[in-house]
Amino acid sequence: MSNSQKLIKTTKRRYLFIFLLLILSFSLSCTGNKENRNRQEQEESSIPEKNSQPLARSKPRELASQKWWQNAVFYQIFPRSFKDSDGDGNGDFQGMTSQLDYLADLGITAIWLTPIFEAPSYHGYDYQKFYEVESDYGTMEDLENFLAEAETRGIKVITDLVINHISNEHEWFKKSVQKEEPYTDYFIWRKEIPEGHWGKPWVEPNEEGYNQPKWVWFYNEDRGEYYYAAFGETQPDLNLENPAVVKELKKLTRFWIDKGFDGFRLDAIRYPIEEGPYPQQSDTQSTLDFWIDYNSFVKNIDSNIMLIGEVWTSLGVVAQYYNNGKGIDVCFDFEFGDDIINALNSTISKRKSKAKMGPTGSVKGKQTLVQAIQDNFYAKGKEIAPLSFYAPFLTNHDQERVMYELGDDPKKMKIAAVLLLTTVGNPYIYYGEEIGMTQTKIGDDQFKRAPMQWDDSEYANFTTGNTLWVDEGKWFPWITKHQPWWKEMWDSFEDKKADSVEGQKSDPDSLLNLYKKLIAIRKAYPEFSSLENESLEFIDNKSDVLAFKRKSRTGAESLVIVNGSTQEPKEVKIDYLQGNNFINLLDNSEISFEDGTITLAPGAFYILKVN
Numbered sequence: 012m013s014n015s016q017k018l019i020k021t022t023k024r025r026y027l028f029i030f031l032l033l034i035l036s037f038s039l040s041c042t043g044n045k046e047n048r049n050r051q052e053q054e055e056s057s058i059p060e061k062n063s064q065p066l067a068r069s070k071p072r073e074l075a076s077q078k079w080w081q082n083a084v085f086y087q088i089f090p091r092s093f094k095d096s097d098g099d100g101n102g103d104f105q106g107m108t109s110q111l112d113y114l115a116d117l118g119i120t121a122i123w124l125t126p127i128f129e130a131p132s133y134h135g136y137d138y139q140k141f142y143e144v145e146s147d148y149g150t151m152e153d154l155e156n157f158l159a160e161a162e163t164r165g166i167k168v169i170t171d172l173v174i175n176h177i178s179n180e181h182e183w184f185k186k187s188v189q190k191e192e193p194y195t196d197y198f199i200w201r202k203e204i205p206e207g208h209w210g211k212p213w214v215e216p217n218e219e220g221y222n223q224p225k226w227v228w229f230y231n232e233d234r235g236e237y238y239y240a241a242f243g244e245t246q247p248d249l250n251l252e253n254p255a256v257v258k259e260l261k262k263l264t265r266f267w268i269d270k271g272f273d274g275f276r277l278d279a280i281r282y283p284i285e286e287g288p289y290p291q292q293s294d295t296q297s298t299l300d301f302w303i304d305y306n307s308f309v310k311n312i313d314s315n316i317m318l319i320g321e322v323w324t325s326l327g328v329v330a331q332y333y334n335n336g337k338g339i340d341v342c343f344d345f346e347f348g349d350d351i352i353n354a355l356n357s358t359i360s361k362r363k364s365k366a367k368m369g370p371t372g373s374v375k376g377k378q379t380l381v382q383a384i385q386d387n388f389y390a391k392g393k394e395i396a397p398l399s400f401y402a403p404f405l406t407n408h409d410q411e412r413v414m415y416e417l418g419d420d421p422k423k424m425k426i427a428a429v430l431l432l433t434t435v436g437n438p439y440i441y442y443g444e445e446i447g448m449t450q451t452k453i454g455d456d457q458f459k460r461a462p463m464q465w466d467d468s469e470y471a472n473f474t475t476g477n478t479l480w481v482d483e484g485k486w487f488p489w490i491t492k493h494q495p496w497w498k499e500m501w502d503s504f505e506d507k508k509a510d511s512v513e514g515q516k517s518d519p520d521s522l523l524n525l526y527k528k529l530i531a532i533r534k535a536y537p538e539f540s541s542l543e544n545e546s547l548e549f550i551d552n553k554s555d556v557l558a559f560k561r562k563s564r565t566g567a568e569s570l571v572i573v574n575g576s577t578q579e580p581k582e583v584k585i586d587y588l589q590g591n592n593f594i595n596l597l598d599n600s601e602i603s604f605e606d607g608t609i610t611l612a613p614g615a616f617y618i619l620k621v622n
């Protein structure tokens with residue numbers, strides 16, 4: 012970050028601080044609950060006037076909540092697949108910068124970049140160098156420019172940080188193998204494989220021979236010892252009980268904060284410190300304490316740096332990482348997307364890939380949309396963390412694309428989008444999800460991470476060249492005979508225009524324009540970004556018609572109604588509808604329902620505000 016960029020950032024923070032001080036002093040002078048009052052004042056200042064056009068209000072309500080991420084709408088970018096600026100077939104920083112206007116127009120307020128440090132793999136989750144950017148993506152200057160351009164547009168940026176393990180090609184590992192100080196104990200070395208049920212930490216022992224000590228303890232001939240590597244031979248676990256290692260990790264965290272990142276998506280946070288064989292390889296007390304210490308380190312640098320954690324398992328375990336607000340700021344809710352997909356499919360999805368890092372607890376049998384959404388909501392409400400702790404999303408780079416899971420049914424996809432962007436908690440959109448990108452193959456992660464479809468040209472305007480990283484075998488050493496597949500998939504699409512950003516921009520009924528409207532509504536009406544557990548209330552739910560109210564603390568409210576069936580029309584009576592006139596926020600039309608009866612076409616949805 013250049014000095015001028017830093018100045019802008021500092022000035023902004025100072026402004027925010029003064030603003031908050033003013034709010035605080037005002038609320039202190041009033042009677043009543045200080046905290047509630049504070050929040051109420053902030054919310055009131057942002058309530059739009061009656062009949063205001065939601066789409067016209069583009070300014071994010073940045074000052075309306077205590078933390079910027081609590082009303083953010085995130086967009087996840089897999090950099091190698093987003094936009095290639097120089098024709099070498101790899102997405103890059105300059106390419107991403109060139110598409111920031113697209114993202115600003117979509118309305119998102121924050122970006123999560125999957126790893127951008129130098130790494131040997133295509134995905135980058137195995138860092139080789141902590142202080143250098145991935146050379147395939149460009150230079151440090153290119154990244155700085157991307158961050159500055161994002162900030163100009165009011166978009167925050169976080170990036171992945173993997174702290175549990177690094178590449179065996181990292182110099183730390185090479186030096187540790189040679190027992191070169193201070194690196195000798197940077198990793199977890201043992202003369203013999205230790206006793207007990209060691210195995211993949213996310214798999215129960217003795218599960219069909221899968222979970223064996225040799226899957227996580229690997230012999231290194233040069234050192235003549237075994238090292239622990241939960242994520243495979245090439246990604247050794249760091250010894251996070253060694254203070255020198257922790258110090259190094261904090262140093263690099265500070266470096267990237269200074270560079271201008273607004274936070275980190277922390278990978279695999281269940282696994283930093285093992286206390287023994289299964290089940291002591293994950294979610295240990297030492298691990299929970301590790302994150303409290305790490306978060307306090309980060310917040311001491313800047314309380315506006317956000318940490319979101321990947322805890323890919325059931326909500327009860329996820330909730331532990333909240334630790335009374337001292338643990339991780341936010342964790343992903345993996346069940347939310349799973350539950351919606353299962354409910355919208357006529358049977359439990361057979362194509363669903365098994366969670367890589369543990370069951371998400373979603374084996375619930377067939378549920379209606381009403382049951383699925385209610386169960387998810389009440390399950391979170393029961394836990395020791397507030398609803399605001401969970402970030403909902405449909406699918407990410409580790410899961411088959413949601414459009415594919417929904418059988419490429421645009422009606423189902425639209426329902427999923429409505430639910431994602433009207434629920435409680437700050438939502439995450441995976442790049443391409445907003446245009447319904449799908450897959451034609453499964454079985455390897457590359458198919459979930461295909462190049463973005465910008466227009467209907469030969470290479471979808473992802474690249475100006477005639478080569479794509481996904482078609483190069485060198486990235487997939489585990490596949491004996493890698494076959495190029497992208498072009499064949501792209502050519503098989505009958506209406507490429509409709510499958511691309513360019514084509515969907517001009518179609519008012521496109522998925523892209525729905526995402527845009529939903530994001531605008533979420534930003535314009537405080538009830539949608541309200542985070543209290545009471546801000547969502549189910550009403551009159553029956554026969555697969557899902558209806559819930561979103562409410563702000565100050566009384567602003569809207570109603571969301573969805574026909575969970577994409578096959579049958581539904582007619583239901585909802586008392587709340589009786590005697591009121593509404594605006595449908597999706598098209599600003601006026602609407603009323605005689606005696607409260609609403610008729611819904613298959614897959615229809617409404618977002619209604621009392622007029």
Ligand SMILES: [Ca+2]
Nearest residue numbers: 095097101103
């Ligand atoms: Ca490139």
Ligand SMILES: [Ca+2]
Nearest residue numbers: 129130131146
């Ligand atoms: Ca590299």
Ligand SMILES: [Ca+2]
Nearest residue numbers: 248282283284
């Ligand atoms: Ca570990």
